[in-house]
Amino acid sequence: MAAGDERPKTFSMPIEGGMLKALGINMYTTLGKCLVEFVANAYDANARHVEISIPFAEIDAARAKIKAELAAERATHLATSAEEGEKPSAQPDLTAFLKTIDESIAIVITDDGHGMSPGDVSSKFLPLNRQRRLDVNGKETTLQSEGNRRHVMGRKGLGKLAGFGTAQKVEIRTKRKDQDFRTTFVMDSSDLMGAKNLADKEIPATYEEGLPVASCGTTVILRGLKPDAVKSNQDKIVATLAQAFYGIDPADFAITLNGEPVKPPVIDYEYTYPEGLAEGTMADTEVDVPDIGRIQLQYVVRFRRRGQHLSAGLRGARIYCNHRLAAGPSLLKLGTGMHNFHGVDYLECIVAADQLDRLGIDFVNTNRTQLREDNDVVDLLQTHITQLMKEALAKHATFREGQAEIEIATTEEGARATRMVQALSTKTRAPAAKLLKSFAARFGANSPEFNELAPLVVQSVNTGEVLIRLIDLQADPKTISHVADELRDLAEIEKSDSLKVFRGRVSAIIALQTLVDQGDELWKKNQNEAALHNLLKRSPWLIRPEFNNYLTSDENLTKLSSKIAKVLGIDNFAPIRDGRKQDLQRPDLVFALGSEQSHFVVVELKSPSLPLDITHLDQLQEYMFKVEQFIKSEFSGRITPRVTGHLIGAMPKIGEKHTVQQARLMDAASKVGPNTPYEVIGLVDLFERTKSVHQFLVHQIRDELEEDGSAFAPAPIPVGKAKAVSLPVAAAKVVSV
Numbered sequence: 001m002a003a004g005d006e007r008p009k010t011f012s013m014p015i016e017g018g019m020l021k022a023l024g025i026n027m028y029t030t031l032g033k034c035l036v037e038f039v040a041n042a043y044d045a046n047a048r049h050v051e052i053s054i055p056f057a058e059i060d061a062a063r064a065k066i067k068a069e070l071a072a073e074r075a076t077h078l079a080t081s082a083e084e085g086e087k088p089s090a091q092p093d094l095t096a097f098l099k100t101i102d103e104s105i106a107i108v109i110t111d112d113g114h115g116m117s118p119g120d121v122s123s124k125f126l127p128l129n130r131q132r133r134l135d136v137n138g139k140e141t142t143l144q145s146e147g148n149r150r151h152v153m154g155r156k157g158l159g160k161l162a163g164f165g166t167a168q169k170v171e172i173r174t175k176r177k178d179q180d181f182r183t184t185f186v187m188d189s190s191d192l193m194g195a196k197n198l199a200d201k202e203i204p205a206t207y208e209e210g211l212p213v214a215s216c217g218t219t220v221i222l223r224g225l226k227p228d229a230v231k232s233n234q235d236k237i238v239a240t241l242a243q244a245f246y247g248i249d250p251a252d253f254a255i256t257l258n259g260e261p262v263k264p265p266v267i268d269y270e271y272t273y274p275e276g277l278a279e280g281t282m283a284d285t286e287v288d289v290p291d292i293g294r295i296q297l298q299y300v301v302r303f304r305r306r307g308q309h310l311s312a313g314l315r316g317a318r319i320y321c322n323h324r325l326a327a328g329p330s331l332l333k334l335g336t337g338m339h340n341f342h343g344v345d346y347l348e349c350i351v352a353a354d355q356l357d358r359l360g361i362d363f364v365n366t367n368r369t370q371l372r373e374d375n376d377v378v379d380l381l382q383t384h385i386t387q388l389m390k391e392a393l394a395k396h397a398t399f400r401e402g403q404a405e406i407e408i409a410t411t412e413e414g415a416r417a418t419r420m421v422q423a424l425s426t427k428t429r430a431p432a433a434k435l436l437k438s439f440a441a442r443f444g445a446n447s448p449e450f451n452e453l454a455p456l457v458v459q460s461v462n463t464g465e466v467l468i469r470l471i472d473l474q475a476d477p478k479t480i481s482h483v484a485d486e487l488r489d490l491a492e493i494e495k496s497d498s499l500k501v502f503r504g505r506v507s508a509i510i511a512l513q514t515l516v517d518q519g520d521e522l523w524k525k526n527q528n529e530a531a532l533h534n535l536l537k538r539s540p541w542l543i544r545p546e547f548n549n550y551l552t553s554d555e556n557l558t559k560l561s562s563k564i565a566k567v568l569g570i571d572n573f574a575p576i577r578d579g580r581k582q583d584l585q586r587p588d589l590v591f592a593l594g595s596e597q598s599h600f601v602v603v604e605l606k607s608p609s610l611p612l613d614i615t616h617l618d619q620l621q622e623y624m625f626k627v628e629q630f631i632k633s634e635f636s637g638r639i640t641p642r643v644t645g646h647l648i649g650a651m652p653k654i655g656e657k658h659t660v661q662q663a664r665l666m667d668a669a670s671k672v673g674p675n676t677p678y679e680v681i682g683l684v685d686l687f688e689r690t691k692s693v694h695q696f697l698v699h700q701i702r703d704e705l706e707e708d709g710s711a712f713a714p715a716p717i718p719v720g721k722a723k724a725v726s727l728p729v730a731a732a733k734v735v736s737v
Helices: 019-025 031-044 056-083 118-125 159-165 234-244 341-346 354-358 376-410 412-422 426-443 448-461 465-472 477-517 520-524 529-538 555-568 614-634 660-670 683-707
Strands: 049-053 107-111 167-175 182-188 205-208 217-225 254-257 269-273 283-289 293-304 316-321 324-330 347-352 589-592 599-605 642-649 678-682
Touching (some): 031 049, 031 107, 031 217, 031 234, 118 167, 118 182, 159 167, 159 182, 234 254, 283 376, 293 354, 293 376, 316 354, 316 376, 341 347, 341 376, 347 376, 376 412, 376 426, 412 448, 426 448, 477 529, 477 683, 529 589, 529 599, 599 614, 614 678, 642 683, 660 678, 678 683
Parallel strands (some): 049 254, 316 347, 642 678
Antiparallel strands (some): 167 182, 167 217, 182 205, 283 293, 293 347, 316 324, 589 599
């Protein structure tokens, strides 16, 4: 019989060592995720305490040493290539991803659980994808740990592979109570990865004899640490662990990191829904699933105080099963057009769905960021939780409106804004006050945002340039009142101006939405970037609403803008080659705020078809530095410039594997706060923020015009040929593009 013509009656399904990469290395790419798995194993082993030891300083020093060695090797390679007249390789150097830290530097996880006997290691720990909850009949009835002490967290039997995402070697030392020896074995990925069938691979074991029979527990030691996977600091690890586990009594199960307890941060919440819940308690609710029954849930929705907003990746609902994160954070099915949607910036919804994990079916995705969808149970569960968040947002809006009234009445900023409104005509006073109240409810009456947006409110209902300029200059209220009295005679003109403002705002938002919705292919062909560029140039308030009155026609400011353009090599100062402007690295947009001549804004746009990474943020910060240094030099230190920047592009998607540069960008973006001089925002998020901020303003103007019988429907303006919308605001001059 010729080779290949055999006809075996049965086949086998070997598990090759490469499977460890798919189930371990690629799933647990960060140290925090790795530790979560071993902590969950300790919990299921009835441990009362798990101690994690991480030598952060030694790891940082080792990572720096490896980086320096690689840089030296690269420099030597380049020098040698130059001497020999060879062209250096254009291929990226991925050597850093193959290096490991010296094995003397290790991460240790120790628990006081029941431990494992050699038989447990063979039959329970080492088998891949062991279904620990199945009984002898193949049904999920084993839902609790030994002695029925706890409902177990584990299900899939993959957690043991988490260590390979962080280290080359995973050493296990374990001892059962009533045995006088400890079992030790090492799983080495470099050895296992090459196996044709992991079932045939032997893992040597050693034993330490003569130990006290009453002692028990398991220690996991991670050696050969991967530099790119262990760059987290202690605060980040604590945050990851605290979010992964919720509602566990520390007296029953405690986690410590380098001797310090791991516990959730103390947050100052301003509002809790349902109202009246005692501290640390949750409300009961249930989901009715036809033909299945009712699933019991517990939940609480809390809102942080203004100024303590959550980063985008932490907003929304987190769903826990048996005290461990099963899905989220996620806004689920919340629509962006709903009332008080901006409240999600401060919203945390905690859901305990223990019963969902006890139905005999696995509804949790392996990565534990979302539930398995496309089934009635999860769909109804998500719909129900979304409705709870909607109710909470509505109640929170009422709460914030009450707080806004108090703040406007009791703060100096609120009093100043009230005087501005009282100076308006009787007709426009009420809508202006309502808009100011909306801003105060969102930002707080004593916030910088409120002070910056108050003029925008007044302009929206009464666009007299004199009045706006007086407000910008914070003139005496009597002067404002006097001018406002004179402007009352211009009611018909003001109505026309309001219509222009309305049309301009709506048209620009529609233009931005059109660019957001257009496909990747157009972006890849650079057919949309010019349109986006011109749109933001003419309507910078799309970036932030307070960017409404920027650089005026003031002669001195015009000269200054030209000098900045020359320093940065932009506009008319871009180098010319072969009749075309040379494409050098330069910012896309720079302008100065007219109401604050020392405030300069730098905008860098990137195509949504190319995910942002840290190099783009470095580029933005370099532009900001150049502007700041130039202003300091130009004014000989007479003013201290405030330079802020905005990086706009496509954020790397959460849950996908990222490059080191993308991961660094996401880390930097997560740390952006009110005092950070720059922001990183995706084009979709920019559109959603713009629409959310302006929707009540635009609706208010529309309602006012409808009452007067004015035509208000905006005519869409095409953007396909980079034809941006024109706004009927006062003449202004952009510094660059």
